[in-house]
Amino acid sequence: MLETEVLVVGAGPVGLATACQLARLGARAHVIDALTQRTTQSRAVGIQARSLEMLASLDVLLRLEQHGRRMRALEVISGRTGSTRAHIDLGRIPSRHPYVLDVAQPDTEAVLEERAAELGVVVERGVELTALVQDDQGVDVTMRSAAGDRVGRFGWVVGADGAHSATRHLLGTHLEGVFQGHHFAMADVHVDTSLPPDAIRSFLHPDGMGFLFPMAGTRARIMFFVDAPPPGVKEPTWEQIRALADERMGGLVRVHDPYWLTYFEVHHAQVPHYRHGRVLLAGDAAHVHSPIGAQGMNTGIQDAANLAWKLALVAQGRADAALLDSYQNERHPIGASVVRNTARFTAVGGSSDIPGALRDVALFLAGHLQPIGKRVATNVAELTVGYRNSALSVQHGAHRRAPARAGDHAPDPVGLLRLDSTPVSIEELLIQPGMLVLLRTEDAETGRALRQILGDLGRVVQIVNTTDSAVGEPRDCLVDPDDAIGREYGLGPDGLALIRPDGYIGLIANPADPQALRHYLRDTLGVVERAAV
Structure with a gap:
């Protein structure tokens, strides 16, 4: 220790x-x-x-x-009729992983x-x-x-x-917040159902919504809004869980072989x-x-x-x-x-009253209007999380119009190639530990200076238009024939983007000034400068 x-x-x-x-x-x-x-x-x-x-x-x-198991959609079903009220396709979200992985x-x-x-x-x-x-x-x-x-x-x-x-x-x-509220009955079970196992489903019912989360094989998580259980009762009976599934899931889900049954009360606090x-x-x-x-x-x-x-x-x-x-x-x-x-x-x-009716209208719109459905799915996937207002998010020099700015999660544009013409993603590049600097410049001295400043904190990857423009080690050079980096990151022919180890953009600099990187590391992150090893 x-x-x-x-x-x-x-x-x-x-x-x-x-x-x-x-x-x-x-x-x-x-x-x-x-x-x-x-x-x-x-x-x-x-x-x-x-x-x-x-x-x-x-x-x-x-x-x-x-x-x-990959969940490729969110669905809302009537728990009385079994009809689908809303279907939100997760395939439209802006991610290399357009699904929820249920594990x-x-x-x-x-x-x-x-x-x-x-x-x-x-x-x-x-x-x-x-x-x-x-x-x-x-x-x-x-x-x-x-x-x-x-x-x-x-x-x-x-x-x-x-x-x-x-x-x-x-x-x-x-924790500070609200410690009394809605109650759920939850169970980890096996299910028999004709519903395709590739969606997370909510079931609308006057007595309270139910939820189905398929996992590997026939295993699933089910969950229901319920009244508060009697004092001291920590779990529902198996008969109660089966009855809830029968009553609130439109007869579409039969449960058997439980792993775990529990009641819990929702708390909202921080x-x-x-x-x-x-x-x-x-x-x-x-x-x-x-x-x-x-x-x-x-x-x-x-x-x-x-x-x-x-x-x-x-x-x-x-x-x-x-x-x-x-x-x-x-x-x-x-x-x-x-x-x-x-x-x-x-x-x-x-809710089962007026707010509940408004909920049903909102779910219908989300499931039938693609822009609304995509926005809902993107929010649920937490893809809107960003840190543009953070002191660690720095835009340096000229600003070029682009979807991404410092503080955003680094886009993973299609079209980046290794020197052998095989595709590569930003996500794959981040498997190598440390910070990732994407560099566009024709000045070899700028690249050498940036690598010396970054040292062993990460690596500098040069982005070139053609393989003929490549310099240095092949693993530190990518080809971008269609200017995907320019469009997504707003980098001109001379610019850089530093991607933090958590995948967020820390610095965008136009031009690719080595001093901008030095100041970011030293003054913004408080890093002690070391020479490259």
């Missing part, structure tokens, strides 16, 4: 994603979890497009796909834990965080296991230990601050809300991607700790928006 090491509390998807991202970026990470083994409950099942883009950098998507949480955790082991991350289960005290140089923690208590010292602690976070409790901070000195909160430890829209785990995975690259720089002494303040500044507003919007959707979804 070292003061340069990061302790991640929680071995769920958010904690494991954080640890993996830290490790691939060169930081040491150690994970503990109070559970002695992975959960067997399906829990969070839907991975949205933006999270899939971020998980791509961990090189785990193919493994996750083997355990899951049971134990499988997601297994894939991420396997990747963590490959990256040298130690994951200890059956270990509970019971105390922490921090000073200017590190955090002293006490951890309890079956072998007894032990103490350790770490440079930083990330609390990703869920809605009942011990880390949050030990910090003395609290901590005021994500950073507390050397301790940071992520995922459900920082924000809780309704499961409608499958936003919870996805918001946490994006917390992890945003935090990890910054914390990796700081933990390795490569950047000033002030960089971590941008985690609060960028992610807290996103969390607040998710809490606010899911609260609204849950309130409307649970």
Whole structure:
């Protein structure tokens, strides 16, 4: 245990994603979890497009796909007649992953834990965080296991230990919001249905909506709005679940062989601050809300991607700790928006009066008017998340009109080629750890200067029009015959775009001035400059 090491509390998807991202970026990470083994409950099942883009950098998507099922649409069905009221095609969303990947949480955790082991991350289960005290140089923690208590010292602690976070409790901070509201009955079951297994479906019913999330094989998550259960009753009976499915899903879904039954009450709340000195909160430890829209785990995975690259720089002494303040500044507003919007959707979804009628009209419009449906799908996929107002988002020099600006997620334009004429994506380029600088220039000296300034923080990839224009190492040169980078990023014949490790654009500079990169790294990110190795 070292003061340069990061302790991640929680071995769920958010904690494991954080640890993996830290490790691939060169930081040491150690994970503990109070559970002695992975959960067997399906829990969070839907991975949205933006999270899939971020998980791509961990090189785990193919493994996750083997355990899951692609949802290519969102459908709304009448729970009384079985007729389709709305169909929203996810294939129109602007992503390389135009679908939701439904995977049971134990499988997601297994894939991420396997990747963590490959990256040298130690994951200890059956270990509970019971105390922490921090000073200017590190955090002293006490951890309890079956072998007894032990103490350790770490440079930083990330609390990703869920809605009942011990880390949050030990910090003395609290979730603030609404803790009473709608109730759900939820079950992880096998289903028999004639419905195609490629859509997430909502069922409208006067007694409360129902939801169907298909997973691999015949396994599925089902969920229903219900009245508050009697005090002390934590789970519905199997007979109640079968009756809810029969009554509210139009006779289209028959359930059998349950894994897990539970009641839960929706909470909508958030901590005021994500950073507390050397301790940071992520995922459900920082924000809780309704499961409608499958936003919870996805918001946490994006917390992890945003935090990890910054914390990796700081933990390795490569950047000033002030960089971590941008985690609060960028992610807290996103969390607040998710809490606010899911609260609204849950309130409307649970209505059977006038708001419920308005809901039905809105769903009809979304399902039958393509522009509205695309906008709904894009929002649910979290593809509208961006940081244009962040201090880390810098436009330098001349502004050229383009869809993307600093602070946006980096577009992945079609048409980029390797020197051997095979296609390549920005997503694939980001698998190599670090920052990615896309460079357009005919001046070889500019490229050399940029590579020296960036050093081992990432790589500079030159974009040329033809293979005849290529210079330097083939792996650091791409051909763009149709000016896709110019159109999407607004780069002229002499310009650069820096893409952060989380896939967002940090800097766009026209022209490609090496000093613009130097100032961005030194003054905006607080990075200590080093020579290339």
